[in-house]
Amino acid sequence: IIVDLKYQEKPLPQKSFDLYKQGWVRQLVLYAMAYMTMNKTDTPPLLEIHVIVYKGEPQRFSVACTEDVMYTVLDNLHNLNLRLDADYWPMNRDHKLCSDRWCHVYGLCHQRNRLEYKNILDRLETIV
Numbered sequence: 001i002i003v004d005l006k007y008q009e010k011p012l013p014q015k016s017f018d019l020y021k022q023g024w025v026r027q028l029v030l031y032a033m034a035y036m037t038m039n040k041t042d043t044p045p046l047l048e049i050h051v052i053v054y055k056g057e058p059q060r061f062s063v064a065c066t067e068d069v070m071y072t073v074l075d076n077l078h079n080l081n082l083r084l085d086a087d088y089w090p091m092n093r094d095h096k097l098c099s100d101r102w103c104h105v106y107g108l109c110h111q112r113n114r115l116e117y118k119n120i121l122d123r124l125e126t127i128v
Contacts, residue, residue: 001046004028004036009054017049017061024049025063030073043085 006024032044043067049058060063093110100106 001047002028002031004031004049004102005051006051008051008059011053012059012061013082014061014089021049021061025069026073026076028063029065029069030077033070059103060065 004027004080006023012021028047028049032047035045036042047063047065049061049063051061053059097103100108
């Protein structure tokens with residue numbers, strides 16, 4: 001079994017887990033895919049996400065390692081690789097953790113990866 005530990009301040013209803021925590025599911029399925037590859041098996045391990053709740057009871061969510069989720073994970077990895085190879089970096093400046101508060105290389109990253117007006121138009125020409 002592979003268990004991924006997460007933390008929440010409030011209990012997480014199953015419906016909210018199913019709707020909003022698919023990133024957690026994909027991360028755990030990626031672990032399963034790595035395990036399956038390293039151990040040369042076609043059978044995925046049991047997967048669970050254990051959520052530690054602030055001042056509450058821990059929660060456990062079983063995760064199914066389905067072909068659909070495995071395909072989504074592989075597709076996401078492929079797309080990430082294509083973008084990195086094409087020098088589309090940084091990937092997600094809109095993410096809540098892309099800030100000087102959470103990232104120790106924020107200033108350097110934004111300085112190094114800043115695109116000037118001409119560079120933006122040059123990239124647009126190569127895409128269109």
